[in-house]
Amino acid sequence: MTDRTPARPTFDDEGDDALGGFVAGPDDAGKRLDAVLAAHLEGLSRNRLQALIKAGEVSVNERTVTEPKHKVHEGDTLALTLPEPEDPEPKGENIPLDIVYEDDALIVIDKPAGLVVHPGAGNWTGTLVNALIHHCGDSLSGIGGVRRPGIVHRLDKDTSGLLVVAKTDVAHQGLSEQFADHGRTGPLERSYQALVWGAPSGLRGTIDANLARSEANRQKINVVRSGGRHAVTHWQVQERFGPADQPPLAALVECMLETGRTHQIRVHMAHIGLPLIGDHVYGAGFKTKANPLPEPLRSTVTTFPRQALHAGLLAFEHPVTGETMTFESPVPEDFKALLEALRKF
Template identity: 75%
Template sequence: MNEMSPEDTAETLADFTYLVVADEAGTRLDIVITAQLEALSRSRVQALIKAGEVTVNGGKIVEPKYRVNEGDELTLVMPEPEDADPEPEDIPLTVVFEDEHLIVIDKPAGLVVHPGAGNWTGTLVNALLHHCGDSLSGIGGVKRPGIVHRIDKDTTGLLVVAKSDQAHQGLSAQFADHGRTGPLERAYSALVWGAPSGLKGTIEANLARSHHNRQKIAVVKTAGRHAITHWQVKERFGREDEPAMASLMECRLETGRTHQIRVHMSHIGHPLIGDVDYGAGFKTKVNRLEEPLKSVVGNFSRQALHAGLLAFAHPVSGETLRFESDYPNDFKELLETLRKF
């Protein structure tokens, strides 16, 4: 499937009509659209198809399972924004930048981005509704007003949210393009177990929902969604005469899939410290550590991942905006303790 770009395979019109061209036959209609318009969830796309908002070569299709043909032109018309179901909540936000079109947030650990099963309140969306009022873009749908991309609940760091539909349109195009033709950058700091043999590399491995646990993501050999992570070792920790106990790595995303860094790092044998979903096999390693490192690692209750760099072109002015975020306190404590060993 073609990736959406501002100039080529997806054309965003003034009335928020999206044109996508399929280059692979036999793929489901909902999958084709979701892969290219990453600001929309698959369930949201399925609902739009069933509501008659999608045509294939000019003919309305209401079945998400419809199989496309190579060269098919898929048109998605976004309906008028709906009133958001989530209620505004006075949740403190660390605002890094804000204007009439967008807002950049430094998200703390434990804050879910948008409402969903088990998290209908207390989310970033609830906080944004309180902070921004009615100015959030409605393109993301009822549960995701303004949301262009997201980071996991227990990952900290930078996130941009659209306040106007024009901003949503422009930011979505940049994230779908993955920085190939523009200034979009996303870099994460990760503390992982062990260290790769080299200093830098690239992981290219498709990702899909695990057949064993639908809440988790797994690397798959066929199908799935294309995923690429570029990594670089920044520091290694441990005694010089022994293999690295842990390392600080910078991970840069060429694609933005669910749990991508966490799954990719686990795939190459270096899961994130504190990651109970993808690094559970390393839990016993904590018990063999010396104090105080044993206590610091044992009490680190989330994956050690921080979205520290975010850069993009302002979707209205065109100015390149670049933001960096300091490590949160728990990450700093873990890093400083590792450096002592």
């Protein structure tokens, strides 16, 4: 009888190595993805494999799967990519924080643009996590993982606004459950202010388009017709800019998240032809819109250093007291200056 069980690959968990793929055998059928990988890969613990799956480093039949409990079928081709090794545990750094609210369970920060939330490639120091470790001391130890202590959601480096961080395991679990539920059954609410090129024809709408990491550029996210992760953004026009007798040059749009995916608002708005002003990743093709503008608007737009996106509203249920907490943040000065320049056009 021929042995149909694939050979057991061995990994040392160093470097950006990729397993070209192995085919699940009959003994793997019906089992969880993390269990199958653990059975076939030496040198990687079950917990490590679960983390890699959730991070999007595992594919089944060339489709990214992020659920460790995903059921494997005989004949499935499984592939795993091992990321670069993580840096040592982050250290506290005396970085100023704009603290909106704090108690023994959590802390709400108004994050400035330019501040990275947690350590990663190219940003091992100077992050919000380093600042939080310095501010909170040992209370963050072990909550949510070494690299992301207390973090339950994040904002892109160049997105400003409100972010809540857990200070205890109980708070971390309670907040994580709310963000995983996306406000479907609770008071969680996230609203962003975005300045976009052009303007939609209607006053409000919904973008329902799955997102996946680009195979060509792993730093970018694409809208995909099949597979990927479910993503929904609701939008509402607050203001249009430009001469009354011409199509709108730009618009101020409120974006409400029903899901929270990487770069979701930026990708979704670009997908419907309304990229964010200043977004050099997803709106680079629209930079020529600024060329015919009069001064000083042209200079204000072309020198705006980031995507015009601000997390202005955050509401959630306090994980200990059960109270609904609502916080609002006005747009920062750079966003405000751009907004005022557009209003004068």
